[in-house]
Amino acid sequence: MKHFGLLICLLACSTLITEAQKLRALDKSPMDMAYYPDDFAHDRKFAPAKVGDKVYARVTYSRPARNARDVFGKLVPYGKVWRIGANEATEIKLFTDATIQGKKIKAGVYSLYIIPNETEWTIILNTDLDQWGAYSYKPELDVLRVTAPVKKAEEPIENLTIQFKKASDKINESIMILAWDTVEVDVPVSF
Secondary structure: OHHHHHHHHHHHHHHHHHHHHOOOOOOOOOEEEEEEOOOHHHHHHHOHHHHOOOOOEEEEEEOOEOOOOOOEOOOEOOOOOEOOOOOEOOEEEEOOOEEEOOEEEOOEEEEEEEEEOOOEEEEEEEOOOOOEOOOOOOHHHEEEEEEEEEEEEEEEEEEEEEEEEEOOOOOOEEEEEEEEEEEEEEEEEEO
């Protein structure tokens, strides 16, 4: 009887261990981060003279792939709010007060959405964090809305890409680049 009880206990424990080891499948859209200065986290460790000690902004987003699909106007409809990425809403962290496309915004963490159109995009910063997609987007929580023109990318871009680059010799002037498929949008950001 003792052996039977021990056997039952061992079976129960092995079932619990097996259940705990099951992982969900990997996400098709890997998460990425864009820093300003560009590649700050890497260069701070390996090339500190290149970036210094101050980070100004970080964007955390998931990078969907084009996969031979028509992206803008089809997969991502024109005129509708989009999380600019996949999965959770993209977030931008401003480590210092900033000016985006001429409008001032306080340091903090914001959800980053866009409304794409053929000739320009509306870029939106919103205070509602930790959202999946734009399904529960609340326009009343917008703290910034600006527009930026669309230009044709030099070559097709397979995965959504967000990057920062310096806009001038001054470290506090940058361009946030939003690019995917055949489209690029440059958004001036200064700190």
